[in-house]
Amino acid sequence: MNSVGEGCTDLKREYDQCFNRWFAEKFLKGDRSGDPCTEMFKKYQHCVQKAIKEKDIPIDGVEFMGPNKDKP
Amino acid sequence: MKIWTSEHVFNHPWETVTKAAMQKYPNPMNPGVVGVDVLNRHVDTQGRLCSNRLLSTEWGLPSLAKTLIGITRTNTYIQENSVVDPKEKTFELQSSNISCTNIVSVDEKLTYRPHPQDPQKTILTQEALISVKGISLSSYLEGLMAKTISANAGKGREAMEWVIRRLNTEIEELAATAQATIRIPMAAAVTEK
Numbered sequence: 001m002n003s004v005g006e007g008c009t010d011l012k013r014e015y016d017q018c019f020n021r022w023f024a025e026k027f028l029k030g031d032r033s034g035d036p037c038t039e040m041f042k043k044y045q046h047c048v049q050k051a052i053k054e055k056d057i058p059i060d061g062v063e064f065m066g067p068n069k070d071k072p
Numbered sequence: 073m074k075i076w077t078s079e080h081v082f083n084h085p086w087e088t089v090t091k092a093a094m095q096k097y098p099n100p101m102n103p104g105v106v107g108v109d110v111l112n113r114h115v116d117t118q119g120r121l122c123s124n125r126l127l128s129t130e131w132g133l134p135s136l137a138k139t140l141i142g143i144t145r146t147n148t149y150i151q152e153n154s155v156v157d158p159k160e161k162t163f164e165l166q167s168s169n170i171s172c173t174n175i176v177s178v179d180e181k182l183t184y185r186p187h188p189q190d191p192q193k194t195i196l197t198q199e200a201l202i203s204v205k206g207i208s209l210s211s212y213l214e215g216l217m218a219k220t221i222s223a224n225a226g227k228g229r230e231a232m233e234w235v236i237r238r239l240n241t242e243i244e245e246l247a248a249t250a251q252a253t254i255r256i257p258m259a260a261a262v263t264e265k
Binding site for chain 1: 087090091093095098105107109110113114115119121126128149151156158159241251258
């Protein structure tokens with residue numbers, strides 16, 4: 001599966017692999033230990049943000065924050 | 073306003089279905105979905121995973137239509153919000169089309185949860201909702217209905233008061249007439265009320 005930003009596809013695939021593993025093996029089994037994918041996600045998210053701006057996609061109400069910030 | 077709902081049972085446990093739903097694309101049944109991106113994701117204080125995703129879809133327009141309409145890009149985007157609650161075993165997704173003129177939008181809501189009678193199965197409930205200008209049509213109509221109901225209820229109470237007053241007046245008039253003809257027994261009965 002590709003990313004909306006062509007240049008972000010590799011970062012996306014790396015993140016997805018990490019996330020899917022954590023999701024299935026830890027999160028769904030009730031393991032609350034931290035998400036190991038945060039660094040990967042930051043890089044990927046940064047790339048996607050740029051692509052969205054470039055393509056002028058009107059995203060509604062999304063705050064692009066790092067996964068460590070608390071949601072208000 | 074719900075315009076359509078449906079239910080479907082998967083013969084797989086909830087965890088399996090949830091893992092699959094999270095990785096739904098690409099798949100041969102949805103060739104139009106060409107991109108999936110996670111815009112944001114976090115685990116909330118209740119331990120639920122909240123994700124905000126962008127789905128990019130592409131649809132083929134005959135080239136004549138493209139010329140007439142003047143559309144060069146045939147991409148549409150869908151924004152999806154989802155919550156996975158591993159304790160309650162629910163996976164809820166809500167998605168809506170993104171467009172520049174969001175007057176009417178059709179939203180879709182999906183909920184996956186274990187089948188109440190068989191934990192080895194999963195039940196998916198799907199709903200389509202319509203909103204007008206971001207205000208859910210159902211809340212607009214419900215608001216109208218609520219106002220009418222409460223107005224009628226108010227009128228109903230006023231009407232009751234009126235009827236009770238009228239009945240009391242009739243009783244008093246009756247009592248006054250009765251007093252003039254039959255003396256103590258009737259008066260005693262009426263005042264006892």
